[in-house]
Each structure stands twice: as structure tokens, then as C-alpha cells.
Amino acid sequence: MIRIIDNQDYNAKNMIEALLMRSQLNFKNVQEIVDDIIENVRNKKDGAVLEYTRKFDQAVLTPQTLKVTDNEIQEAYNTLDENFISILQRAADRIRLFHEKQKRNSWIAPDEKGTILGQMVRPMESVGVYVPGGKAAYPSSVLMNVIPAQVAGVNRIVMVTPPQNDGSVNPGVLVAAKIAGVTEIYKVGGAQAVAALAFGTETIPKVDKIVGPGNIFVTLAKRTVFGHVSIDSIAGPSEILVVADDSANPVFVAADLLSQAEHDELASAILVTTSAEVAYAVKDELIRQTEKLSRKEIITKSLKDFGVIIIVNTIEEAIEISNQIAPEHLEVCTREALSLLPKIKNAGAIFLGHYSPEPLGDYMAGPNHVLPTSGTAKFFSPLNVEDFMKKSSVIFFPEEALKELSEDIITFAEAEALTAHANSVRVRFEND
């Protein structure tokens, strides 16, 4: 079961190391397989894609059946519970509403000399979204990955997902894709799907950016094609950190820790509290509630390996520990939780108060549930609309304005031994 420790026994460096060590970046032999798959798909295109799909997914497809048809999507609508479809729709609406607020406009700054400087912000032309198959095929993740791209204004949103061995795709995933605004879906998974999106095949288009979670093959493939295309941040196992004072309800806190722990055995659930009473009550609750949960074994292992309850003296200390760990999900279950916001430096998503549990953010609140994991919230951000846009600088100078800077540019360029740079300004004023 989860350990309870005192702040004195807490070693930030070790804790962070342990969390980081869970991430998927060091797999040399898998990398070799991935490199092979990428090279093969790059050369043999559809042929290689279909071969790998037969080998890894035991699904026999043709270039004609690689793409999901309108009929298959209609079939998915017929299969799915109507109530669930309307929940998907409501979730999509809330997610869209929040992401609309992130959009940034192009801007220009003209000055009195007639110069114009600015930044154009435009959507990417095409994006690929990877959706895992099997048990990890989450309709909620489809919404979260696709909607920001759609809000950004991306024209072509291509989804790829591994088929089941009969060639079918999870109906929840298909309906979520349709609701979110996917323009086309291909039945391909693994590194071969990433390679197809990065380089294009006869059937699958090359895209500008690839996003979406996947297994180690997908993750390494994405990292390998980075530069040929853009990718989202590297996703590792999930974590939650709850900061609690004595106003926290141990039943709620335990339930929230468990909701994270059920994800997988590498998931991490951490409670940092100023109340020893809350600490022990949460531990009891964890034991009691785990008994009733379907993913009991995963939970027990993850709490044992990566769970901890830390007792501290002050809320400030608790926040400081959280800032060091930079958790994917941070819950602040304290009095006046909102007032602590300025102290929080590093976290993927911040859930404030006793009625903002993490699953609210996973499904219905509106902000994205694709969040930086394993301490990467220090430098990565939740998936957002700007991830699907790119910027161009704009520079317009009238003759006089350039002339004013010309001596500086010429001297600077010559100091860097770039004489053709200097020449380019000089020729414009040669006859002056």
C-alpha cells in the first residue's frame, strides 16, 4: 500500500528521478525495429503499411479498404448508445468553447516612420491524429486531440488507428471522430502509421504535424520523424498530486488519487498534506475504496510503487513540493484554493477546490486532457489551439527607414564576415 512519510524524509531529487525514470525514452532495441519500419514505409508506402497491418494487427486490408467509409461511420452511429452520443456531443461543445478562447490573431505594429512589423498566425494545412486501438481506444482522447486542430482552422485532419483483426474500428472512436471534425480515417496503427503520416503513401497523405498518444513504438516513431513533421510533446505515464489541508474530505481525496492510479501500473498518485489526520484517513479510504474498484490490481501496484503521502507543516511547503515535481494533474483541496494560484509554478492542469476532481477535466470541463507528464510541465503545455498554428514574421520598411539603419546593418554584417549581407543593403544606396 501507499507509504506515509514526513517532509524531512522527502527527497525531491529522488522522487523526481523516479518519476522521470518511468518515461519511455530509452529503448534501444525497440528503436531499431522502429527505424526499420519507418524506412520500409518510406520506400514501399502502401505495400509496407498493409504488410505491417497484417503482421501486427492480423487484419487483411487493401488500399481500397484502408480508409474508413461513410457507411462504417453510419454503422458506428447505429451501434452506439444514443445517450452516449449526446454526451460526446456535449463534451465536444464544452471543449470547443474553451479552445475558441485560446485563438491568437495575427497582428501588426506600424510606426511613425512607415515601417510595419508583425506576426501572421495561421493554421497548419494538415494534421494527423493517432488513436490507439484495443483497450486504450478512448473516445474522449479523440475529442481532445482533434478539436484544438479543428478550432485552429486546420483544413485536413487525418486520423489513424489500428483495426481489430476483422478490419473494424471501435464505434465510439468513429463517432467521436465525426463529432470532432476529422476529415478522413485510415486503419493503420503503430510506427507504420506514424511513418505513413510523416512521408505519405499512395493512399495516406503526408501531414504537417502528428499528435496523439500511443505505445512505445508510436512514441519512438514520432520522435524519429520529428523535423520532417512537427509532433506533440512526448507522453509518459500519468500522475496526480493532491495538495490538501484539514478542510479536505478524505473520501474525495482518496477517490481522486485512485482515479489516477487506475490508468496503469506506472501511474503515480501523490498526496501532500498539512494534516496528519487527513493523511491517515486518506490511507484508510484508499484501502476501503480500492476493494470496490474493477482495476484493483493495477491500482494496488501503482500505489505501492509510485504512490506516497507526504505530511508537511505549511501549504506553502506543499506547493513548493508540487512545483518541484511539476505534476500532470494538480488538485488543490484546501480552503480558499483560488488564492494559491499565484504560487503554483509547474503543473499541467490545476484543479481548485473540493468539487473540481480530475475526471471532470478528463471529460467535460473543457480544457484539454492531453497534458505534460513526468515532470515535463516545467516546459511543456497542455495541448492547445496554438499547437496547430504557425507564425510568420512580417517586415515592411520604406526606403528612408532602411536608410536610417543601413550603416548599422553594414557594420554588423561585416563584423560577422558576411559581406554579401552588407552588400545587399549597400547596393540600395550606392548612388546616394
Added chain:
Amino acid sequence: MIRIIDNQDYNAKNMIEALLMRSQLNFKNVQEIVDDIIENVRNKKDGAVLEYTRKFDQAVLTPQTLKVTDNEIQEAYNTLDENFISILQRAADRIRLFHEKQKRNSWIAPDEKGTILGQMVRPMESVGVYVPGGKAAYPSSVLMNVIPAQVAGVNRIVMVTPPQNDGSVNPGVLVAAKIAGVTEIYKVGGAQAVAALAFGTETIPKVDKIVGPGNIFVTLAKRTVFGHVSIDSIAGPSEILVVADDSANPVFVAADLLSQAEHDELASAILVTTSAEVAYAVKDELIRQTEKLSRKEIITKSLKDFGVIIIVNTIEEAIEISNQIAPEHLEVCTREALSLLPKIKNAGAIFLGHYSPEPLGDYMAGPNHVLPTSGTAKFFSPLNVEDFMKKSSVIFFPEEALKELSEDIITFAEAEALTAHANSVRVRFEND
């Protein structure tokens, strides 16, 4: 010399492939060396760093002399031409002014139900800036890489640069670093510098993000540590594309193409024009001006291998070719250049009119000269302030607002077989 071709003979796909093929991503044997260096630095820290510095830079340093001292910086000020120092200062001011306009505030969106959703935007805590040594030690690049981080509010800006064999560093680089706001400088280069910044040593701090140009070792090292830290986009060889009508001055256009071609033999200079007269006049000018330039050999090779003049029928066709190529630098040397802005989809920086030559943007205009290369402007952006900030989502729900969504969340979570997620919402309303 540069070829002149007609639009009929232009093959977008081949051209883009050729440009992309210049990029530095496929070097298997270099990758192995880089992997070794990273592992060694990760394990032996300062020891490995000093050993590689002795081996690759022929400079014998100690943990004490690894860091640049205040005296060394003062010495650099004394060495450098005073006029050049004030040019650096003026450039820094203009760059800072432009980048200040990019800053994005945190925001919240409260609603009538008492919920608060929002996005916190905060600076990263620490950033590492790589600056190449030798001939590629450009003070302008120091300004361009450091100032956005400083404007973002990054506390600790760590510069690394390989020392000369006497242990010294280019004085222009040191002064530019001081002006731009670097907080500490270490004498280390190559993959060993990237590894030190990614994992930390006894002397060199671990940072959140590593930016800055470098050779193939640096580039591959950055890609390898991606995920442990954030990195900027992968930089390849440079390119310019000039769109010109018959109002263009062939002398100016040729000079601008040459300013790009002098960077290195892989640089690409492309003119797309509606005027055959301009095309041939530019070719003549290229020959004439090249003769007088110090980097004549580099220029001749780069124009021969990656230069081309394409004659088209309309400006729209020219812009369409440019959008396909997604050049790092785009010059629009036409009448009413500003009015073409809406048609331009993909470009790192857009220079409009006859008096906005690319070197203006390299040094003094204000926008960043760190731009997406080799067609990556389709998905990467110029280096900007937001590259040094990260976001956190904010979610606050009062009890009633959560209750309203509770059934949706529970049903959604159960549909995804995540029962502990459902439980976390259910326990909050169990007694209702």
C-alpha cells in the same frame, strides 16, 4: 551558375524533396557517437565534459575555469570596438521591443454558474542557449536566441559555447550575451554541452529548454534529449525565395539572393518572377556581384546546386510556388507587396517591398532571425517569446456546477471502463 527555368519545367515535389534532403536528420554513425557522449556526460558529469573539451576543442579547463568570469566579460568589452558595442545595443533594443509585443497574458473565463476556467502562462525557470564557436560564433544569433527568453521572464539563462584552444571565447559573443541578459556562461560545446544542459553536472545546471544552432553533433544531441528537456525546432540549411514582378530592381534582387547563398554550400536561393527580363538581368547581376564578394566559392557552389530562377505567368502562381516550398525567408519584391500578404501561407519571415532586404531582418528590424528552414515553415515558427513560456489549465467548479455534469462524467468514464474515474465523481454526491 544558377539555372533559369519555365514554370512548365518546375516540379514542386522534386524541388521540395531536394531542399528537404539537405537537412541533417539521417546520420546513423554520428548518432552513435552522440549517444556515447550523452551517456558519458550523464554518468561522469564535469569529468566527461572536461575530457571532451580537451579532446574536441584542445582546451584544458578545470571545473573552476569552465565558467566565464566577470573579468573575462570586462576584457571582452575592452577588446571590442565601441561603435560595434553600441550597434549591438541598438539591435538588442529593437529586438526586445518587437518581442515584448508577443507576450501573452494568463486569462480566466468565469461563468454565471460560478465556474472558472482559464490558462496560466508562465516563463520557464531556466533555459540553455547554445552558441557555436569558431567562424559560426555570431553575436547577432546570441541576441536573437537570448532576448525572447529574457522577455518571457526566464530567471536563469545559461549560455554554452566551445572555447578556443587557449580557453578564450569570442569577445563579440560575450558582449552580446551580457547585453541580451545571459546570467551565466560555460565554455563547453558539441553534444557534451547539450548533455550537460539536459542532465546537469556538478558545475553546469540542468535547464528546462535548450535552444540555439549548432553542427550535426549538436543537432542530433538536441533531438536525443528531447523529452528530458524541451528543444527548439531542428535547424537545417538556410534558404531565400524572392517573388518579383517587373517593378523589381535586378541589382537589389541579385544582392539579396547572394546574401543567402553566402551562408553555406547547402544554402538555397530561389527567384520566382513574372518578368523574363528581370530573370535574365538578375542572372547577369549574380555573376557580376559574385566576383566582388569574399565568399565567392561558397556562393558559386550553392547557386549551382540549390539556386534556380523560375519564370511564371502571374504573381499568384509565384506565391503558390512559394507556399509549396515554405521558404525560411520570403521577399516579395513587387508593386503593392503588402496587398499580397493574405495569399502567403507558409514562410518563416516575409519581407515586403523593395527596401526590406533579408539582412535587415538578420540584424536590426526586430523580429527574430531564428526561422524554420527547409520547408518546415509549414509547421514551425520563428523563435518567439512563447517558446520560453508554458501553460497550465485552470479549473474551478463549485459543487452545484459539478453536480450538473456529474451524470455525464460518470457515464463517459464507465463507457471507457475507467470505474475509479466514475467513482471520484460519485463519492461527492453519494448522500444526495
